Amino acid sequence: MKFEHVLTAFMAEPWAIQREKLGVLADILVARAEGEKLFSSEFATAVSDERAKEIADVDGKVAVIPIYGVLANKMDAFSAMSGGTSYAAIKKALHSALSNEDVKAVVLDVDSPGGSVPGTEELASEIRRVRGGEKPIIAQVNSLAASAAYWLSSSADEIVVTPSGRAGSIGVYTAHDDISAALEKRGIKRTYISAGKNKVEGNETEPLSKEALEHIQDGVNRSYGRFVAAVAEGRGVTSSKVEDHFGQGRVFYAETLLDRGMVDRVATLDETLERFGADTQPAYVRRVKAANMAKAEAASLLVAKIRDGEPITKREFENGLKGLVGLSNSEAERAARLYLKDDQGAPDDDADAAALAAVERLLTEAKTFKI
Numbered sequence: 566m567k568f569e570h571v572l573t574a575f576m577a578e579p580w581a582i583q584r585e586k587l588g589v590l591a592d593i594l595v596a597r598a599e600g601e602k603l604f605s606s607e608f609a610t611a612v613s614d615e616r617a618k619e620i621a622d623v624d625g626k627v628a629v630i631p632i633y634g635v636l637a638n639k640m641d642a643f644s645a646m647s648g649g650t651s652y653a654a655i656k657k658a659l660h661s662a663l664s665n666e667d668v669k670a671v672v673l674d675v676d677s678p679g680g681s682v683p684g685t686e687e688l689a690s691e692i693r694r695v696r697g698g699e700k701p702i703i704a705q706v707n708s709l710a711a712s713a714a715y716w717l718s719s720s721a722d723e724i725v726v727t728p729s730g731r732a733g734s735i736g737v738y739t740a741h742d743d744i745s746a747a748l749e750k751r752g753i754k755r756t757y758i759s760a761g762k763n764k765v766e767g768n769e770t771e772p773l774s775k776e777a778l779e780h781i782q783d784g785v786n787r788s789y790g791r792f793v794a795a796v797a798e799g800r801g802v803t804s805s806k807v808e809d810h811f812g813q814g815r816v817f818y819a820e821t822l823l824d825r826g827m828v829d830r831v832a833t834l835d836e837t838l839e840r841f842g843a844d845t846q847p848a849y850v851r852r853v854k855a856a857n858m859a860k861a862e863a864a865s866l867l868v869a870k871i872r873d874g875e876p877i878t879k880r881e882f883e884n885g886l887k888g889l890v891g892l893s894n895s896e897a898e899r900a901a902r903l904y905l906k907d908d909q910g911a912p913d914d915d916a917d918a919a920a921l922a923a924v925e926r927l928l929t930e931a932k933t934f935k936i
Contacts, residue, residue, distance in 0.1 A: 581713035582679035626669035627843040628662035636680025652684040670841035673704045679712025692720035706730040719799035724828040736814035737788040860888030890923045
């Protein structure tokens, strides 16, 4: 087995990351070490420390700090080749954003499966120390905040998850590979010569002893306890609630996250930025969206009034029908006159047929309670 030392050292780190993602990372690590030009879209976005020295992107009055890919304490060679963000870089960008007089809010744009435990607690504590001021710090799950990424997100003033987003995976683990059989097959017998009773315990050339397992488990439990305590403090709940209701390692979708109190609201990144004064869309797009929303609201109001037997004005009927069926102004006006029996005028077979068909659809929608 080539590169067993690299892989063993990698897996032995305490990780706050989705289990399946760590397996992908291990494969990438070995493939890269063997010289393969392997590309993984899941970890393609790398944010260098040099980039983080600059202030985060500012959209209007809002600073956006990217927290992408695998998280690590520093951007070392592995982090750079696998794609990810360092805790040191995030901290620098956060301080820069908060120090910028033009910035009124900071959004952490989170899309990460988690990362290594070292450095997570320190950055999460720093975020809690600077939150609660005049400039809110918003963690935007866009679209994954797992494990260490949720650890950080829970320290912000508010957590917002995009409708298709996921978060959670509160847990810590490490791994031990016994490669003695593989070495034996290759005719290799390794002997460690050491001083200090426990210096080489848990090494990869022999089965894990009970004492070594207990020591490693103690370390994992310690990190997990700090993870739970940090989430509890960040979310303003008890540690027992985090244990009982936050999944114990599971990842949840937006609606469940909101129900469990793991996030504060469901909204897209653009909606979050706009809430704090950022201009994210061209004027034409805003006008189209506003017009479509007005049509939908008019249609909903009309259907609700017909369903409940409430009085309807001619304008409400016309606007609602245009929103529901897409009639022109003249067609909607004709349908309103026929339905409301208001100054119907001379019969017009073609116009009346189209108007009555629209009214029939309206009545059907009212009966089925759908828009």
